[in-house]
Amino acid sequence: MKEGLARTRFGFITRLFAGGETSSKVTEAWLGELEEALLRADLSVTLVDSVMLQVRDIVAFQKIDTVPRVLDAVRDALVAVLANGDRELRGAGQKPRVILVVGVNGSGKTTTAAKLAKRLLQSGETPLLAAADTFRAAAIEQLETWAGRIGVPIVSGRPDGDPAAVVFDAVNAAIARGNSVVVADTAGRLHTKGHLMDELGKIVRVTGRAREGAPDEVLLVLDGTQGQNAIVQARQFTKDAQVTGIVVTKLDGTAKGGAVFAIADELKLPVKLLGVGERADDLIPMDPRAFVDALLPKGA
Amino acid sequence: MFEQLSDRLTDTFAKLQGRPRVTDADLDEALRDVRVALLEADVNFKVVKTLIATVRERAIGENVIANISGAQQTVKIVHDALAEMLGGETATLARATSGPTVIALVGLQGSGKTTTAAKLAASLRKEGRRPLLVAADVHRPAAIDQLRALAKQLALPMESASETTLIADVTNAIAGAAANGRDTVIVDTAGRLHIDDAMMDEVASLVSAVKPTELLLVVDAMAGQDAVEAAAAFKARLPITGLVVTKVDSDARGGASLSIRAATGIPVKLMGTSERLDGLEPFHPDRIARRILGMGDILTLVERAQEHVDQKEAEESARKFLESRFTFDDFYKQLQQIKKMGPLGDLMKMIPGMGAIAKQLPDGPTAERELKRVEAIISSMTTQERVDPTLMNGSRRKRIAGGSGTTVSEVNHLLKQFKEMQTQMKQLRPMLQGGRLPRMRM
Ligand SMILES: Nc1nc2c(ncn2[C@@H]2O[C@H](COP(=O)(O)OP(=O)(O)OP(=O)(O)O)[C@@H](O)[C@H]2O)c(=O)[nH]1
Ligand SMILES: [Mg+2]
Numbered sequence: 001m002k003e004g005l006a007r008t009r010f011g012f013i014t015r016l017f018a019g020g021e022t023s024s025k026v027t028e029a030w031l032g033e034l035e036e037a038l039l040r041a042d043l044s045v046t047l048v049d050s051v052m053l054q055v056r057d058i059v060a061f062q063k064i065d066t067v068p069r070v071l072d073a074v075r076d077a078l079v080a081v082l083a084n085g086d087r088e089l090r091g092a093g094q095k096p097r098v099i100l101v102v103g104v105n106g107s108g109k110t111t112t113a114a115k116l117a118k119r120l121l122q123s124g125e126t127p128l129l130a131a132a133d134t135f136r137a138a139a140i141e142q143l144e145t146w147a148g149r150i151g152v153p154i155v156s157g158r159p160d161g162d163p164a165a166v167v168f169d170a171v172n173a174a175i176a177r178g179n180s181v182v183v184a185d186t187a188g189r190l191h192t193k194g195h196l197m198d199e200l201g202k203i204v205r206v207t208g209r210a211r212e213g214a215p216d217e218v219l220l221v222l223d224g225t226q227g228q229n230a231i232v233q234a235r236q237f238t239k240d241a242q243v244t245g246i247v248v249t250k251l252d253g254t255a256k257g258g259a260v261f262a263i264a265d266e267l268k269l270p271v272k273l274l275g276v277g278e279r280a281d282d283l284i285p286m287d288p289r290a291f292v293d294a295l296l297p298k299g300a
Numbered sequence: 301m302f303e304q305l306s307d308r309l310t311d312t313f314a315k316l317q318g319r320p321r322v323t324d325a326d327l328d329e330a331l332r333d334v335r336v337a338l339l340e341a342d343v344n345f346k347v348v349k350t351l352i353a354t355v356r357e358r359a360i361g362e363n364v365i366a367n368i369s370g371a372q373q374t375v376k377i378v379h380d381a382l383a384e385m386l387g388g389e390t391a392t393l394a395r396a397t398s399g400p401t402v403i404a405l406v407g408l409q410g411s412g413k414t415t416t417a418a419k420l421a422a423s424l425r426k427e428g429r430r431p432l433l434v435a436a437d438v439h440r441p442a443a444i445d446q447l448r449a450l451a452k453q454l455a456l457p458m459e460s461a462s463e464t465t466l467i468a469d470v471t472n473a474i475a476g477a478a479a480n481g482r483d484t485v486i487v488d489t490a491g492r493l494h495i496d497d498a499m500m501d502e503v504a505s506l507v508s509a510v511k512p513t514e515l516l517l518v519v520d521a522m523a524g525q526d527a528v529e530a531a532a533a534f535k536a537r538l539p540i541t542g543l544v545v546t547k548v549d550s551d552a553r554g555g556a557s558l559s560i561r562a563a564t565g566i567p568v569k570l571m572g573t574s575e576r577l578d579g580l581e582p583f584h585p586d587r588i589a590r591r592i593l594g595m596g597d598i599l600t601l602v603e604r605a606q607e608h609v610d611q612k613e614a615e616e617s618a619r620k621f622l623e624s625r626f627t628f629d630d631f632y633k634q635l636q637q638i639k640k641m642g643p644l645g646d647l648m649k650m651i652p653g654m655g656a657i658a659k660q661l662p663d664g665p666t667a668e669r670e671l672k673r674v675e676a677i678i679s680s681m682t683t684q685e686r687v688d689p690t691l692m693n694g695s696r697r698k699r700i701a702g703g704s705g706t707t708v709s710e711v712n713h714l715l716k717q718f719k720e721m722q723t724q725m726k727q728l729r730p731m732l733q734g735g736r737l738p739r740m741r742m
Contacts, residue, residue, distance in 0.1 A: 036345055042524040045339045105547060105575070106410030106520065137449035138442040145441035190550045194669045223410060227342035227524030229552035250409065253493045255526035278409070278439075 024067045026059050034074070041256035041295050042227050047265065051077060075292050081261050082288035085270035090244060091216025096128070096174040097181040098207055098214035100167070102200060102241055103221035104233055105188030108249035108275055110139065112221050113185040114146030115275070115283035120181050121152060128177070130170035130184035131156040132163040132203065143185050150280050153179070163187065163199065164206035171210035184215075191236035200241045218243045219272070224250045224257035234263045249275030252282070256295050308337035313375045322370035327359060334378060341553030344528040347385065347562045355381050383589040386558060390584045391542060391567035396513045400432075400477045401484045404510060406503055406538065407518035408530055409491030412546035414443060416518055416572055417488040418450035419580035424484055431456060432482040434473045436506065437490040438463040447488055454577065457482070466502070467509045474510065487512065494533035504537050517566065518544045519557045527556035528563045535564050542569035545583070549573050558588075628686035628718065632678045635671065676704035677714050689715055 031052070038048045051074060058064045058073055091097035101113045110133065117127040129147050133139035134157040147154035155173050157166035167184045174182045186203060189196035207214045220243040222230050237243050246264075248257045251274050260271050271286045312333040319326050331352055338348045358377045364370035395401045403420065405413045414437065421431040433451045435458060437443035444460045451458035457480070461469035474485050487510065492499035507515060517540045519527055534540055545557040548571045561567055568583040616630075678686065680703035685691050692700075692715060701708045 039339060039345045040525045042342075042526070045336050104522070104550070106412060108410060136446070137453075138445035141445045142440070142442035149441075190547065192549065192551050195672065198669075223520070223522075225408065225524060225526055225530075226520070226522045227527075227552070227556055228340055229342070229522040229550060230524075232551060233522075250493075253408070253526065254495060254529055255524060259524065 026065050026067055026070050030067065031055065034070075037296065038258070041258035042230075043258035044228060044231065044262040047081075047261055071296055075289075075296055078261065078292045078295070079288045081265050082271060082286070082291060084264055084268055087245075087270045087272045087286055089217055089272065091181075091214075094211070094214070094216055096171065096179055096211070097125075097216050098167075098171055098211060099181065099183045099217040099219060100186060100204065100207065100215045100241075101184065101219050101221060101247075102186050102237060102243070103188065104190055104223075107188065107221045107223040107226075108247075109133075109188060109221045110142050110146070110185050111278065112219070112247050112249060112273075112275055112283065113143065113183050114150060115280055116219075116273070117147075117152045117183045118150040118280045119283055120183070121150065125180045126178070127152050127181045127183055128170060128174045128179035129154040130167050130182055132166040132170075132184050133157075133187040134159055134161045134163050134166065135187040139185070139187065146280070153177075164203045167203055167207050168210045171207065171214060175211070191233045191240075197236065197240040200237075204241055217245060219245050219247050220269075221247045221249060221275075222257070222260065222263075224248045224275070225253060225255040226259060228259060228262075230259035231262050231266070234267055234269065238267055238269065243269060245270055245272040247271075247273045247275060247283075248286075251294075252276045257291075258295065308340070309334065309378070312337065313378075316374060317371045319371055321366050321368065322364050322374060324365060327356070327365065327374065330374060331356060338555060341555035342524055342527075342559075343555030344525060344559035344563055346528070347559040350562075351381050351385060379589075383586070385562045386585040386589050387561050387567055388585060390582060390586075391569045392582070393569060394513050394541070400474060400482060401429075401514075402474055402487065402510055402512040403484065403514040403516065404487040404489060404507065404512040405516050405518055405544070406489050406507075406534065406540075407491060408493065408520075409440075411491065411518045411520045412544075412572060413437075413491065413518045414446050414450070414488050415575070415577075416516075416544055416546060416570075416580065417447060417486050418454060419572065419577050420570070421451075421456050421484075421486050422454055422577045423580050424486075425454075425456070429484045430482050431484040431486055432473065432477050432480070433458040434470055434485055434487045435460040436466060436470050436487050438466055439490040443488075443490065450577070467506055470506060471509055494530045494537075500533075500537050507538055514541045514569075515539055516542050516544050516569065517560075518546060519560065521545050521547045521554045521557050521571075522550055522552040523556040525556065528559050531560045531566065532564050535566060540566050542567055544568075544570045544572065546572035549579070626722070628678050628681060628689065629683075631718070632675065632686075635675060639671065673704070673706055673710065674714060677701075677706055677711055680704040689718060 034055070035048060035052050038051060039045070054077065055070055055074060059070065064070060064073060089099065091099070099116065101109045101116070103109050113129060117129050120127045129143060129152055131140045131143040131154060133143075140156045140159065144154055144156060155166065155170040157163060163186060167182075170182050170184060173179070186200065189200065191197060204215060204218065218241055220234060220237050222233065234243065234246070246260060246269050248260055248271060251257055263269055264271060274284050274286055274291070276282045276284060312330055315333070316322070316326060316330045334355070335348055335352050338351070339345065355377050358381075359374055362373055362377070364373045364377075367373065393403065405417055407413050417433060421433055424431050433447055433456055435444040435447040437447075438461055448458055448460070459469070459473040461473075470487060477483075477485050489503055489506065490499070492503065494500065515538060517531060517534050519531065531543070543557070543560055543566050545554065545568055548554065557568070568585070571581055571583050573579045573581055677700060680700045685696065685700075697708050697711045701711045704711075
């Protein structure tokens, strides 16, 4: 985790420590920089406003007024937001366990499905991938290439075929072959397209016909470079596809993925996994403390 | 995109204009509101800072405080500053003076480069150009297959590069283009992070070997604060000539992508407006500014209508309308045509002054669903029922509800609305036949 997120550490944030020393007092200018750092990380304005109010409060009334102590307080508050909920993947023990991967176009779903299959394989499970993006050109080939790389079997749809049927078939194939978990990739869709969101709702329903109670986990893949629209996406996907957890990708860049704080806060959805690169191993469990430390790093 | 920002600003301006005279406190409050609206729209915080400072400076310079028309003036100052941020003139794509025009696409992972390459080829062909697609994303699994499939859909030629001979493959494809009667070469490259030195070196070598006529940076409309930093880093390494903003059909406010011009000077040249291969449009900063500022964009509306609405059918409908022969069949046809023009709410907002009404409409997916319900109900009617809704008795209504997966009360509601529409038509007829259509006030 540390290593993955470490790459995001340098930059503007270090200015917050320009004074450097443990005893340096909080100034108005420093508060401005703190606010900017939070906004720059894509935290929602509402959340930043509330953090800043609290900070001013503790500085004024609790006499906590040195830079390191205030930063610690802010970190704790942010960690508390993310610590909400159970970050374990659901459905352990189900036969098979079914995980759907959903999200807007280009957020990293296919790569995440492959990485997740590899993680599950390494933890002793016997995953089966389902290529249910039958819409985008060569999406099936993309996941098939990954399946070959990581050595996991795959059930593929036909181009323009019915995605719900692919997931249904994959679950039945897993039952027949004894695979312990199905990880299904779905087509990217904008949350504003009613008919595509309806299609996703149907995939979820049909999955339940293949195995009572499935899918166990619907993972919404959010691009960590996205701004406030991520919150709108999370709302709509949760409504139409009963999202149970979030994956934030592309955190190996300079973006901080701060939009997830508002999502965790408003929708009480746990952020379960983080994408930190393009290789199969670049998927790590969420550690709220490390995530926040990447946003407001310790020391300089 | 765009309109959500507009709603916020409209509220702020309304509040300001309610004041008899602008005080210092009013100005501060308005600027605070504008700042929040911009930040919530993902406008880069540095750009916001500069913009707010500019507005404040001009407001003080123009003595808006305590001035009778101070509120008006302030609104105009904000308008102007925003329009400046977006850039003035529409930027077009350059063409090579000799040899094939080469357009290369670069950007972060998942921003939409491959789809944009295919869309660009389709749109240039429409203008009479003869494009060749070149797949140079040698990293993402099946990226080349993706472009190949898109080229096949468009019946356009495609060449691909392989990892070890990337630069040679691309330069050879370009060198061979003219001989094969191709005047434009569009190169799709792999997505990469601006801080990945090895990958940035790769694209820098490719670009210096190929010397593209246009080097376009592709940016997601839903991007956040970091987009400006990424764009600046791309610009520092590469001679970027323009920006393509994709996924504009989302409800993102698009502030990050629009900040890039202000922060780096790279002009936005194109925008992607749907997943379909015809979903690429020129970017007109002035029109976009009008939309953001809630002033409508009638030009784009007219263009879309010209492109998507069948003129003959429209005239036929209008005649039937006048003769009160307008049936559910005609209604259905019209719905299809309007749907082709884009989401209802978006269309409304392009009409000056309609932004506020559009806000009352259910939001995107809901409006679309309602439209679908209406379609389903009409589809479940028999031919006779469509022409003569008076046939509709209880059992027919029940059958239609069953067939369309709706309820009888939903069917009843639609029938009632249709009847009201026919009544209105009858009332309008004398007026319309009396001569010209009443002119719409704009
Ligand atoms: N740097 C980085 N790139 C990533 C990460 N996750 C995915 N990507 C890249 O992002 C691009 C898009 O990823 P995909 O997995 O194809 O995204 P998708 O959501 O399946 O895309 P569509 O199916 O087209 O909607 C690819 O180039 C991936 O390699 C990540 O954590 N870090
Ligand atoms: Mg995919």
